[in-house]
Amino acid sequence: MVPPLALDIDGTLTTASGRIDARAFELLPDWDAPVVLATGKAFPYPVALAHFLGRAETVIAENGGVVHVAGETAVLGDPEAPRAVVEAFRERGGDLGWGGRDTVNRWRETEVALSLDVDETLLREVTAAAGGDVEVVDTGYAYHVKSTGVSKGRGLERVGDTLDVDPDEFVAIGDSENDVSTFAVAGESYAVANADVAARDAADVVLEESYMDGTASVLADLRARSE
Structure with missing residues (x-):
């Protein structure tokens, strides 16, 4: 088999x-x-x-x-913490990098995905400041802000x-x-x-x-x- x-x-x-x-x-x-x-x-x-x-x-x-x-x-994922991180990222001048039509996140329920063209250093800095419940994962196609659990x-x-x-x-x-x-x-x-x-x-x-x-x-x- x-x-x-x-x-x-x-x-x-x-x-x-x-x-x-x-x-x-x-x-x-x-x-x-x-x-x-x-x-x-x-x-x-x-x-x-x-x-x-x-x-x-x-x-x-x-x-x-x-x-x-x-x-x-x-x-299983908690969408609130990742969304809060991305909002803080935006407040500091960051952008998701997908342009006006973000179909990448349109149906996403538990995390937020950002283009690899964004300011990674700033994204990771904001994520670290949010504490240990959220992390950034680099899949080679996008940065995913997600729950650590x-x-x-x-x-x-x-x-x-x-x-x-x-x-x-x-x-x-x-x-x-x-x-x-x-x-x-x-x-x-x-x-x-x-x-x-x-x-x-x-x-x-x-x-x-x-x-x-x-x-x-x-x-x-x-x-x-x-x-």
Whole structure:
């Protein structure tokens, strides 16, 4: 039997240009075990991807702030502290960096995402001044201001409890700092070659291939092992 999967999206199921790689629609619909889409994106994005893959909508969104499994949605992150940090950031001249139409945060329930073009030093300074209940996570695609009490790894533990699957049975694949907690919980973890230093250091294996090339190679190996 193939193992259950915990898969990041950006940088892991995508091409270098950020598009979903078509191989995801070839390899994942018939994967005969749970597939968890674990992402920093707002909740609707992984739900939509799961839908178009024909998979159960088992997702960890907003870096663990929202978990949806077995038809139930749990909002685990506290949105008030991150929003207060961002408001203080704005008061000191900061900007979210998305321009006039901020669809990045339009449907985000538990955190706030800022462009990598913003003043990181100021953002981290304001966040530190707010105390230990909020943190900044750099996913390589955005700065996420989030509650310290949530993570993808804790989300995976919740999914495992609901599905009655030990988190140690999962194979996790990812590419950035926000995947470190998932790697710590899963029994086997892979960082694609384009991964940042934090993910590379935390993974059991750092792949030679980048983006979906790396993910596809892991899935092929896992299927071969199961035969």
